[in-house]
Amino acid sequence: MSDKRILLIIGGGIAAFKSLLLIRVLAKRGIKTTTIVTKGGQEFVTPLSIGGLSGEPVFTELFSLSDEAEMGHIELSRSADLVVVAPATADLMAKTAHGLANDLASTTLLATDKRVLYAPAMNVRMWEHPATQNNIETLRVNHALFVGPDEGDMACGEFGFGRMSEPEIIANAIEKILAGATALDNLQEKPLQGKHILITAGPTREAIDPVRYLSNRSSGKQGYAIARACAALGADVTLVSGPVAIAPPHGIDVVKVESARDMLAACEAALPADVFIAVAAVADWRPADSYENKIKTDKQSIPPLALTENPDILQTIANAKNRPALVIGFAAETDNVVQYAQGKLAKKNCDMIIANDVSGDVMGGDDNTMIIVTKNGADMWPLMSKQKAAEGLAQKIVEMLN
Ligand code: C5P
Numbered sequence: 001m002s003d004k005r006i007l008l009i010i011g012g013g014i015a016a017f018k019s020l021l022l023i024r025v026l027a028k029r030g031i032k033t034t035t036i037v038t039k040g041g042q043e044f045v046t047p048l049s050i051g052g053l054s055g056e057p058v059f060t061e062l063f064s065l066s067d068e069a070e071m072g073h074i075e076l077s078r079s080a081d082l083v084v085v086a087p088a089t090a091d092l093m094a095k096t097a098h099g100l101a102n103d104l105a106s107t108t109l110l111a112t113d114k115r116v117l118y119a120p121a122m123n124v125r126m127w128e129h130p131a132t133q134n135n136i137e138t139l140r141v142n143h144a145l146f147v148g149p150d151e152g153d154m155a156c157g158e159f160g161f162g163r164m165s166e167p168e169i170i171a172n173a174i175e176k177i178l179a180g181a182t183a184l185d186n187l188q189e190k191p192l193q194g195k196h197i198l199i200t201a202g203p204t205r206e207a208i209d210p211v212r213y214l215s216n217r218s219s220g221k222q223g224y225a226i227a228r229a230c231a232a233l234g235a236d237v238t239l240v241s242g243p244v245a246i247a248p249p250h251g252i253d254v255v256k257v258e259s260a261r262d263m264l265a266a267c268e269a270a271l272p273a274d275v276f277i278a279v280a281a282v283a284d285w286r287p288a289d290s291y292e293n294k295i296k297t298d299k300q301s302i303p304p305l306a307l308t309e310n311p312d313i314l315q316t317i318a319n320a321k322n323r324p325a326l327v328i329g330f331a332a333e334t335d336n337v338v339q340y341a342q343g344k345l346a347k348k349n350c351d352m353i354i355a356n357d358v359s360g361d362v363m364g365g366d367d368n369t370m371i372i373v374t375k376n377g378a379d380m381w382p383l384m385s386k387q388k389a390a391e392g393l394a395q396k397i398v399e400m401l402n
Pocket of ligand 1: 200260278279280281282283284310311312313314315328329330331332344
């Protein structure tokens, strides 16, 4: 049994309930927990429930500590091996980054000479806000460590980074630091670590003239979801994206392009890769003539629109000298879905074609039914969110690479 002790600071966030589980996980691993819970934190968990689980004192107010001389805010962290802030709210981190101290939690964070581990939890936009990111950078420079936040569905109904890491993962981080680690990686299994995955997503735009273009209804949602799912499993992801209204995902190398020809060039430049996934709805044709100036509308006749074929990005990469080990294409069809997908598998030299019926509102929508077509046959997945489908595909890639 270890004789380690942490000082846990519980901030005011819905994730505070997970901190109760954290106390239990730590107790099982022989780590004792003294707790400070902020005023906001007490809106979510009570000192009584915290004390009941930890069997140790719980502190709430700066001026109500029973013996200020012995158990003041300085002594509190002195008797701990590590200070852990979970959930670490944007407010608590901002205060500490700027040296503000107006309650027991912030005073203790300013006074401590111990390592501090933050487990942030907040809405995705609060997390991505430059103010929060700057504060985190300041804390990092001052040797703070961070676990999470993770990506996923949030209590506010949004999706993205901001979920507090699971108690087991925070406990793993705590044990690593208590064992002397000064950096935190590999807390989670990352089966795609070291793999470079190249993904295309979104539509392409084919210019008619400087202001007009040909395109399609692709939203990029499925491709972006696959990129996030692969990155979550540790892959090094390059996402070559046509114009979409989705923010660039955290930790992914996004290359923005417009036309099919630019998308192909960006893909070729991103090789070598272990896996190529062509999710983009590439425009099959582009205007044969390009106009340098806007075509005038005062002409007597409507200008003719001659089209020419675009390069097939999937087929080109699948036949490249440095072909990725695994090449996956999509087949959006409105009829004879599996049959067409099987034809495409051979024609485009792919290892897998994911067929989907786009006769409904798949394009632009949030859900998808995928049919996984390989040379071994077709496997139809039930209707699910594009994110869940992406997670399933990432797992499938892990299996296929093994
Ligand atoms: O032949 P079809 O357009 O149905 O093929 C779809 C698959 O091929 C998708 O994976 C798509 O990303 C890819 N594709 C491509 N370049 C094109 C056309 C399609 O990479 N010019």
